[in-house]
Amino acid sequence: MAPRKTLKLATYNVNGIGTRLPNLLDWLGREQPDIVALQELKAVDTAFPAAELDSAGYGAIWQGQRSWNGVALLARGAVPVESRRALPGDASDAQARYIEAAIHGIVVASIYLPNGNPRPGPKYDYKLQWMQRLARHAKTLVGLPHPVALLGDFNVIPTDIDVYDPKAWRKDALIQPEVREAFESIVEQGWTDALRQSSGERVVYTFWDYFRQHAERDRGLRIDHLLLNPVLAKDLQEAGVDRWVRLQDKASDHAPTWVTVRAPSGV
Template sequence: MARRKTLRIATFNVNGIGTRLPHLLAWLDRTSPDVVALQELKATDAAFPADALEQAGYGALWLGEARWNGVALLARDAVPVESRRRLPGEPADVQSRYLEAAVHGIVVGGLYLPNGNPQPGPRFDYKLRWMKRLIRHARSLVDLPHPAVLLGDFNVIPTEADVYDPKAWRRDALFQPEVREQFEHLLAQGWTDALRSVHGDSTIYTFWDYFRQHAERDRGLRIDHLLLNPILAARMVDAGVDRWVRLQDKASDHAPTWVTVRT
């Protein structure tokens, strides 16, 4: 078997893996990503469709939760080697939001950052605490002598260029100055925002809500991010969004977002 020259690393908030499994399998079959982080499984560990994914050629790790949250990591023709479940720093936090593993020679941190709405309030405070914990842990990854990626649904709109109507979102937790500032602190460690690095100032979104045909009209947000440490960023080839998945019937409100890197 010829060695692959590139790896495709992707993140996809499936918004319920039980409901969206056909969409997920169709996307995997069409695009053959090598590494995938999933969010919002909305399924217990026992309900995770490991057998269906194995038949599609993917080994998996997962951290389920009955009604909300839930994350997973998939590896094409391999099984991820787990290194961490949940972020350190708050032992009482048992929400299923972070999973870390070695996959195809890359340290992969898949995350589902808290939404934080309504704000102000306890949920927003939790979001900020979670971001600070992520920043502390990310310092141990960014300077690794081997490739690392943090990817997932960050629930952060980094700039006004990342939302179709900044005024309409000015009071949302995803767009608050404190949240954007924390995201900037994370990037300042040395992470490369793959989509912005490739597409510059071009309009590119990863999420479209279900109202008023926003997906069809491309009125979206960029809240799913792939952050590469310097070792991996030096190998980046391309990055993009598979918007066609969002345009399918009964689709998730997110689209798969990906980066390709040289092996």
């Protein structure tokens, strides 16, 4: 029997796909991920660069939004088969933060979880409510008999090892105890945090703000996560961060974060 091939899944908050398109295309060409979840497109649907991505070898589905939010899924050499364009649980929620599809035999979601700042206030309340909705939906996915991956910018710093200076971030929405507990409650459904699983206790970041050369000094946060259900987690090979993308000119403040897995049988 021929060995199963490897698939590379990645998440990348592009922080404006119009501005960062050269960075995105350069990364796709060099790393050639098979499945990509994008966040923070900051573009309406008609401004999404579908033709450029198609020329690069990627089919795409997306949900845009003017000036902020926006999520997409890319498939190398294929077209994602869309299953959802919104997180269930609140039909009035118009923010473009969730999209889900089947790609290369895997159910994949691209997630842009609310930031929640400033707190206290309505933005923080919305974050916690959104996480409750995500937990309910994730619970319907984790036990499926086929592989599932939740990829995205979760805007959650899970533990103090995931931030360069915990004291400096103590008042931020990303690090609050109830936010951490909400994230942990999702993981405890049976999801594997692939980057932490692969890195052990090693410090690893996925985001570096634009202040005081934090990227160059590696003073960052781990807020981009790759959660795998048990069916997919058993095929986990390795995970990492393409930090070189963050160090490029006019880069997003996030770096692509990825995991490699053995492909489902028949893919």
